[in-house]
Every structure is written in structure tokens, then in C-alpha cells.
Amino acid sequence: MFAALVFLLAIVLAGTRWNRSAVLTMAVASALVWNFIFVPPRFTLHIESPQDVVMFVMFFIVALSMGHLTTRLREREAALERHHQEREQLLAEKHRAELLAEAETLHRTLLDSVSHELKTPISIIRTAIDGLGTENPFAREIETANRRLQRIVENFLEITRVESEAVKPRPEWCEATDVLDQATRTLKRELGAHPLKVSGFADLPLLMLDSRLLAQAVSNVLHNATLYAPMGTPIELSATLADEQLEVRVRDHGPGLPEDVDDRVFEKFYRTPGSPAGGTGLGLAISRGLMRALKGDITVRNHPEGGAEFTLHLPVKIRQSPEP
Known part of the structure; x- marks a missing residue:
């Protein structure tokens, strides 16, 4: 036992x-x-x-x-x-x-x-x-x-x-040229050293959007382009519309972005290596925040022909022109 x-x-x-x-x-x-x-x-x-x-x-x-x-x-x-x-x-x-x-x-x-x-x-x-x-x-x-x-x-x-x-968007019917005017109004001095090539804005119909917020987002991207593009080189600003999707592109003829940067340029206080002195690293972060508040977004890539190209994507409503 x-x-x-x-x-x-x-x-x-x-x-x-x-x-x-x-x-x-x-x-x-x-x-x-x-x-x-x-x-x-x-x-x-x-x-x-x-x-x-x-x-x-x-x-x-x-x-x-x-x-x-x-x-x-x-x-x-x-x-x-x-x-x-x-x-x-x-x-x-x-x-x-x-x-x-x-x-x-x-x-x-x-x-x-x-x-x-x-x-x-x-x-x-x-x-x-x-x-x-x-x-x-x-x-x-x-x-x-x-x-x-x-x-x-x-x-x-x-x-x-x-x-x-x-940030509370207040969309209303406006012309795309209104966005263009507001975006460039405060950058006359900076854009004086860069010929601004504009296309597409005058061809667009009336759009339902918050022109002030979109213009501010575009203005920040334009200001960023003036900082990095060599003096005297053009900056291209274009707008296209397809399937109620507005795309505003800002392209400079600068050195472009390092390959390993990508979306980090939209992070708060982020600055690419070799950035000119005096910036805060907030402009692009603000642009992305504004675009997302508008239910859109902003992307960036290196253009095949050189320079950086930022694209602002925004869903919009279109006022159809009455048939004659």
C-alpha cells in the first residue's frame, strides 16, 4: 500500500x-x-x-x-x-x-x-x-x-x-481658376524666380468644393517647389478632371526625391537630406491633412523627365452645363 x-x-x-x-x-x-x-x-x-x-x-x-x-x-x-x-x-x-x-x-x-x-x-x-x-x-x-x-x-x-x-470643409460651387488665384496670391515673390506654367484650370466646369482649403494645400506644395527647384527653372501647375475626380499636379524641375523617402515627406517636421535652411517641415504635412479633411489625398513621385511631381486627388461634384 x-x-x-x-x-x-x-x-x-x-x-x-x-x-x-x-x-x-x-x-x-x-x-x-x-x-x-x-x-x-x-x-x-x-x-x-x-x-x-x-x-x-x-x-x-x-x-x-x-x-x-x-x-x-x-x-x-x-x-x-x-x-x-x-x-x-x-x-x-x-x-x-x-x-x-x-x-x-x-x-x-x-x-x-x-x-x-x-x-x-x-x-x-x-x-x-x-x-x-x-x-x-x-x-x-x-x-x-x-x-x-x-x-x-x-x-x-x-x-x-x-x-x-x-478643419471643417465648407464646399460651394466655384471655378477652378478661383483655386488657382488663391493658391498663387501669397506666393508672388517666391514665384518671381520661377516661371509658372499653368494648364487645365480654365477648361474645367463649376465644381463643388472648398476652394480655400484646396488652395491652401496647393499653395503649400507650390511653396515647397520654389524651395527645391533651381533658380529660374519653371514650375508646372495643371488640373484635370475625370469621373468626378479632380487632380491637381505640381511639378518642379529640381533634383527630385531620394529613392528611400516616398511618403515620409508628408510627415510632420520631416525634411529631406540637403534641404535648404529655414523650412519647418510642416507645409506638406498640412497639405496632406487638408486633403484628407476634404476626403482626398496627396501623393508624390519622381517625374520620368526629372523633378518631383505632387498630385492632389479630390472627389468633386460637377455642375453640368444646360443643353442648348
């Missing part, structure tokens, strides 16, 4: 370490070994006494049951431990996400506050520049620096609006 208890103890201990199949195999083997060594006639698997048969069957059943229950208990403990670890991991990830969200909110609030605070001194500088007159040799330098600072502030304000999903 003592030997049977030793075998059962071994099965219980095995159940705390091994898997179910190994423990059940050990239970069967223990019953056979116990029968072979301790049940008369010894050193055979034959059992003569009915009482020994009953004892063997009971030992076999108890061994299987204890092995099964011990293994099941261990598996449940392991499952509870995994659940506890997963819960701790989820709580840690939630806490980390909350910290990141708070940091991002603080970041946007800070940018918004600083940008708003800078608008007043920029306006004062602008007024002072007008008072200096065009004859002052430093007036043009101050005006250029002020325009650059104003654009940076506007970009900070706009990226804050885009990230906070405060």
Missing part, C-alpha cells in the same frame, strides 16, 4: 511540471509497474485474486484522475497568470497612450498659444516696414524675414487645427 501511495505522489508531482499527455502516460506506466512488482503473482502482469483486480483498477482510476486534475489545475494557474500579465500590459499601454495624448495636447496648445502671441508683433513689424518705405536698404530684408516668420506662424496654427480635427 505504501508503494501505491509513492506512485500516486510521483504522479501528482509530475502533474505540476509536465503536460497532460506525459502525466497520463506516467499514470498508466505506474499502474503497470505497481502490478508487475507488488501484485501477486509478482513479476507478471497477471492478477489472480479478484480483490487484487479491484485494487489494481482503483489504483489505475485514481492515478489517472489525480494526474488529470493536477495537470488541469496547473493549466488554470498558467492561464490566470497569462491573464494577469496581459491585463498589466494593457493597463501599462493605456497609461502610456494617455501620457502621449496629454503630451500631444500640451504640444498643440503650446504651439497654438505661441503662434497667436506672435501674430501681434508680426503685424506691428509689418506696419513699421510700411512706414520705412521702399527706399530704406534694410526694409526689403526685414520684410522678407517678416514674411517668412508669418508663414511659419501660420503653419504652426494650421497644423494645430489639422491635428485637432478642427
Whole structure:
């Protein structure tokens, strides 16, 4: 009887370490070994006494049951431990996400506050520049620096609006040339060094879209082209319409994009290697944010004939001309 208890103890201990199949195999083997060594006639698997048969069957059943229950208990403990670890991991990830969200909110609030605070001194500088007159040799330098600072502030304000999903499109019927005029109005100085070749805008029908947001997205891409295109090289701006899908393309004749850049140019604060000094890396990120707010998108590729080509895709409604 003592030997049977030793075998059962071994099965219980095995159940705390091994898997179910190994423990059940050990239970069967223990019953056979116990029968072979301790049940008369010894050193055979034959059992003569009915009482020994009953004892063997009971030992076999108890061994299987204890092995099964011990293994099941261990598996449940392991499952509870995994659940506890997963819960701790989820709580840690939630806490980390909350910290990141708070940091991002603080970041946007800070940018918004600083940008708003800078608008007043920029306006004062602008007024002072007008008072200096065009004859002052430093007036043009101050005006250029002020325009650059104003654009940076506007970009900070706009990226804050885009990230906070405060951009609400207000589509209305307009002509594509309105978008063209708005996009180029603030870039006259920058485009003065680059002949602008425009095509397609005057041929389009009335479109239902938010001309202000689209013009701002186009303007940022145009400004980016003026930064990277060599002085005196043309910038091409074209518009096409097919199946209620408007495509506005901006192509420069600069060096193009590195092969490993792709969509990273639309990431916030990203600047390609060798970028000219003075940029913020926000213009293209704002353009993508605006286009997605308009249910469109913006893509970029290297043109087969050289330079970078940005394409703004936008679904639009078309006002059909009445039949004569």
C-alpha cells in the first residue's frame, strides 16, 4: 500500500511540471509497474485474486484522475497568470497612450498659444516696414524675414487645427481658376524666380468644393517647389478632371526625391537630406491633412523627365452645363 501511495505522489508531482499527455502516460506506466512488482503473482502482469483486480483498477482510476486534475489545475494557474500579465500590459499601454495624448495636447496648445502671441508683433513689424518705405536698404530684408516668420506662424496654427480635427470643409460651387488665384496670391515673390506654367484650370466646369482649403494645400506644395527647384527653372501647375475626380499636379524641375523617402515627406517636421535652411517641415504635412479633411489625398513621385511631381486627388461634384 505504501508503494501505491509513492506512485500516486510521483504522479501528482509530475502533474505540476509536465503536460497532460506525459502525466497520463506516467499514470498508466505506474499502474503497470505497481502490478508487475507488488501484485501477486509478482513479476507478471497477471492478477489472480479478484480483490487484487479491484485494487489494481482503483489504483489505475485514481492515478489517472489525480494526474488529470493536477495537470488541469496547473493549466488554470498558467492561464490566470497569462491573464494577469496581459491585463498589466494593457493597463501599462493605456497609461502610456494617455501620457502621449496629454503630451500631444500640451504640444498643440503650446504651439497654438505661441503662434497667436506672435501674430501681434508680426503685424506691428509689418506696419513699421510700411512706414520705412521702399527706399530704406534694410526694409526689403526685414520684410522678407517678416514674411517668412508669418508663414511659419501660420503653419504652426494650421497644423494645430489639422491635428485637432478642427478643419471643417465648407464646399460651394466655384471655378477652378478661383483655386488657382488663391493658391498663387501669397506666393508672388517666391514665384518671381520661377516661371509658372499653368494648364487645365480654365477648361474645367463649376465644381463643388472648398476652394480655400484646396488652395491652401496647393499653395503649400507650390511653396515647397520654389524651395527645391533651381533658380529660374519653371514650375508646372495643371488640373484635370475625370469621373468626378479632380487632380491637381505640381511639378518642379529640381533634383527630385531620394529613392528611400516616398511618403515620409508628408510627415510632420520631416525634411529631406540637403534641404535648404529655414523650412519647418510642416507645409506638406498640412497639405496632406487638408486633403484628407476634404476626403482626398496627396501623393508624390519622381517625374520620368526629372523633378518631383505632387498630385492632389479630390472627389468633386460637377455642375453640368444646360443643353442648348
